[in-house]
Amino acid sequence: MRASRLMSILLLLQTRDRVTAQELAEQLEVSVRTVYRDMESLSAAGIPVYGDPGHDGGYRLLDGFRAKLNLLTTDEAESLFLAGLPSAASDLGLGAIVTAANLKVMSALPPELRDRAGRVAERFHLDAPGWYSESEPTPYxxxxxxxxxxxxxxxxxxxxxxxxxxxxxxxxxxxxxxxxxxxxxxxxxxxxxxxxxxxxxxxxxxxxxxxxxxxxxSLAAYWSTYLESFDQRRHHDSARIRLNAETFDRLPELLDPAAARAARASATAPDATGLREIDFPIESFDRALPDLLRLGAGAEVLAPAPLRARMATETAAMARAYR
CATH class of the missing domain: 2.30.30 (SH3 type barrels.)
Incomplete structure (x- = not known):
């Protein structure tokens, strides 16, 4: 474990002009005291590492020194596809491996390409989870x-x-x-x-x-086909809805993408007052009710009759609550 940490320190020093003990401690998740001991070990091993005191100080390597430590291990090479998704790598237990692989790749780049790669990392971040929801626990x-x-x-x-x-x-x-x-x-x-x-x-x-x-x-091809068939199986029924122009325009933000696409594709031409009808894909009345309520007063359920009755009962109860 310590040997791996010393290698990581050396790679960090090769990719940056100067690194403070505090920055190294945060990067490696150890104490500053441990960093001091590691620096002494590197120096004792003949690595030309120097510490500059002061506010703008830090550790650096002798100019021109390069250690050939950037050969990727098998695990690091296999984890590179997750380099842009740190949260996914962490979920899979590969966070430390991805970090080590990135360090080796960065240290192998010439300075001008290393700077460009660093700017990309500073300016782009990928966040996989959707809005308004938290990732579910996955102990297995x-x-x-x-x-x-x-x-x-x-x-x-x-x-x-x-x-x-x-x-x-x-x-x-x-x-x-x-x-x-x-x-x-x-x-x-x-x-x-x-x-x-x-x-x-x-x-x-x-x-x-x-x-x-x-x-x-092909995993990607299978997943694309699965999503298409999932939406078809999930939306096995439909309701006839009358919408005003404003609600129709807001369908993509009010519904999930598959439902919004199907609804807009089925829309009639607007009448003289701007109203139009759509076929609203539904899985069941229970699941459709919250989605229909989200459309607000700009939508009216026309059919089927049982769903219209459910909507009438629900909205009447809401009106009584706010009376």
């Missing part, structure tokens, strides 16, 4: 990720939306997907490829059975 994520990488089958209890809610699944894990801050497992189960939300996995067990990976599987 690192175990699932390890099984995906090492191609080992999994058995787990899984909480479904449909009945029965709790089922036991054995699957050959094929890949992981991060969608709006939530992790999903793509796996081969019961002669077909299925998708599991990792936060709903319970009592996970890694099996010794090897995984037979389909040779033509």
């Amino acid at each position: 994520l690192t175990t699932v990720a390890d099984a995906v990488w090492n191609e080992r089958a999994l058995r787990f209890n899984y909480i479904r939306w449909a009945t029965p809610h709790l089922v036991t699944r054995t699957t050959e894990p094929l890949g992981l997907v991060l969608k709006s801050g939530n992790w999903y497992l793509v796996g081969h189960s019961d002669t077909r490829i299925r998708t599991y939300r990792i936060s709903r996995i319970m009592e996970l067990q890694v099996l010794d059975d090897p995984v037979t990976r389909p040779p033509d599987l």
Whole structure:
């Protein structure tokens, strides 16, 4: 562990002109006293590291000194695809490995390219989770990720939306997907490829059975097809809605993208007062009710009659509450 830290310090010194003990301590998550001891060790090992005192001081290497420490380990090379997603790397237990890989890549770059890479990192940040929601706890994520990488089958209890809610699944894990801050497992189960939300996995067990990976599987292509079919299965019914012009224009911000696209595609031409009708895709009356209430007074449910009655009851109760 200490040898790895000393290497990280040396790489940091090679990528920056000067680094303070406090900056090194924060980067490496150790105390300043530990940094002092590490610097003494580097100096004793013949590394030409110098400390400049004062407000603008810090540690630096002798000009022109370069140590050939930037060969990536296997784990670091494999983790580079997560370099732009620090939160995802942390979720998978690869945060420290990604940091080490980035340091080695940066130290291998010539100064002008290193400066450009540094400016990109300072100006662009990727944040995967969506607004107004928090990522769900995923206690089994690192175990699932390890099984995906090492191609080992999994058995787990899984909480479904449909009945029965709790089922036991054995699957050959094929890949992981991060969608709006939530992790999903793509796996081969019961002669077909299925998708599991990792936060709903319970009592996970890694099996010794090897995984037979389909040779033509593209995880990105599968996920795109899955999302399309998911929306089709989820929105298996529709309601007829009359909207004013303002509400119609705001559909993309009021509904999820799939529902908004379907609603706008079905819209009639506006009448003389600007009203138009749409087919509003719904999964069930219970799930449709909050979405329809979000549209406000600019929307009126025309059909089906039971849903219109539910809306009338709900809005009447709301009116009584505010009377």
